[in-house]
Amino acid sequence: xxxxxxxxxxxxxxxxxxxxxxxxxxxxxxxxxxxxxxxxxxxxxxxxxxxxxxxxxxxxxxxxxxxxxxxxxxxxxxxxxxxxxxxxxxxxxxxxxxxxxxxxxxxxxxxxxxxxxxxxxxxxxxxxxxxxxxxxxxxxxxxxxxxxxxxxxxxxxxxxxxxxxxxxxxxxxxxxxxxxx
Amino acid sequence: xxxxxxxxxxxxxxxxxxxxxxxxxxxxxxxxxxxxxxxxxxxxxxxxxxxxxxxxxxxxxxxxxxxxxxxxxxxxxxxxxxxxxxxxxxxxxxxxxxxxxxxxxxxxxxxxxxxxxxxxxxxxxxxxxxxxxxxxxxxxxxxxxxxxxxxxxxxxxxxxxxxxxxxxxxxxxxxxxx
Numbered sequence: 001x002x003x004x005x006x007x008x009x010x011x012x013x014x015x016x017x018x019x020x021x022x023x024x025x026x027x028x029x030x031x032x033x034x035x036x037x038x039x040x041x042x043x044x045x046x047x048x049x050x051x052x053x054x055x056x057x058x059x060x061x062x063x064x065x066x067x068x069x070x071x072x073x074x075x076x077x078x079x080x081x082x083x084x085x086x087x088x089x090x091x092x093x094x095x096x097x098x099x100x101x102x103x104x105x106x107x108x109x110x111x112x113x114x115x116x117x118x119x120x121x122x123x124x125x126x127x128x129x130x131x132x133x134x135x136x137x138x139x140x141x142x143x144x145x146x147x148x149x150x151x152x153x154x155x156x157x158x159x160x161x162x163x164x165x166x167x168x169x170x171x172x173x174x175x176x177x178x179x180x181x
Numbered sequence: 182x183x184x185x186x187x188x189x190x191x192x193x194x195x196x197x198x199x200x201x202x203x204x205x206x207x208x209x210x211x212x213x214x215x216x217x218x219x220x221x222x223x224x225x226x227x228x229x230x231x232x233x234x235x236x237x238x239x240x241x242x243x244x245x246x247x248x249x250x251x252x253x254x255x256x257x258x259x260x261x262x263x264x265x266x267x268x269x270x271x272x273x274x275x276x277x278x279x280x281x282x283x284x285x286x287x288x289x290x291x292x293x294x295x296x297x298x299x300x301x302x303x304x305x306x307x308x309x310x311x312x313x314x315x316x317x318x319x320x321x322x323x324x325x326x327x328x329x330x331x332x333x334x335x336x337x338x339x340x341x342x343x344x345x346x347x348x349x350x351x352x353x354x355x356x357x358x359x
Contacts, residue, residue, distance in 0.1 A: 049289075071289070073296065077302055128297065129299060170289065174285075
């Protein structure tokens with residue numbers, strides 16, 4: 001009888017521990033900047049890309065892809081002016097079979113600087129020449145962005161949202177040449 | 182059997198075993214050494230050093246153009262700029278002209294980087310005739326293109342471009358007397 005009671009007690013303790021572990025695992029779900037659930041996130045050398053969904057509506061397999069936004073450029077065409085231009089080679093995202101609703105570009109110092117609206121389209125491609133010169137920013141003094149060889153640094157975010165309310169976002173930083181009059 | 186007898190028997194057995202092992206080693210030292218320590222085979226030739234993953238930067242047609250005469254303003258540009266670091270990521274490519282940083286291109290989860298000519302336009306001074314050494318042309322501008330990948334490897338191109346000669350037009354105002 002005593003052995004039976006001990007076994008029963010051990011089984012109950014094991015059950016409680018398992019449920020506790022499950023609750024902890026559920027509580028560790030990542031929450032994004034907009035209070036959404038992060039489905040997938042990757043980070044590399046200061047760059048981050050994420051897929052998000054509204055809380056409670058996360059699909060098993062998100063249909064929206066990571067935004068492809070290669071070559072974040074900051075150039076100073078004229079060294080006599082404190083004017084730099086930020087641009088990307090292109091921005092591209094696919095949400096097939098859902099529609100892409102919007103893609104936006106935000107620079108932390110300025111807020112939203114670009115908004116591209118989808119029109120019954122399942123993917124969106126924004127080439128560099130859709131922004132004639134890019135987004136104008138101040139180059140800044142040497143070391144203004146933390147790197148002594150460069151000027152100001154601008155954190156940026158590119159976000160896309162599809163018709164299933166899934167989101168995709170890229171975060172990075174553009175370092176500009178310094179203005180040295 | 183008493184305890185003393187047992188201990189003595191164990192001690193005797195261990196001693197006999199040790200003596201036997203020593204005898205075997207002494208009797209055939211060469212063969213044992215040969216079997217335990219065979220002649221090492223010669224080391225293979227040192228393998229060739231793997232080439233780095235980052236490529237040379239492709240930056241064809243370094244140009245200096247004068248879009249508008251009598252302004253003294255020229256533009257340095259390239260047909261394109263391209264580097265690959267597959268399977269590593271490209272972290273940055275940079276453009277420096279006359280020892281001044283003029284452009285920085287940051288990679289974003291990409292193993293290669295292509296920068297089109299439209300993102301490679303840099304204003305420079307054209308210069309007076311002969312200012313670069315050739316009486317038919319203007320100034321020389323040196324440039325450095327660099328690329329760096331996620332494994333810490335880098336590539337660089339060094340060169341110079343010679344610009345057409347041009348200077349801003351001077352407008353001479355008439356001297357008006359009172």
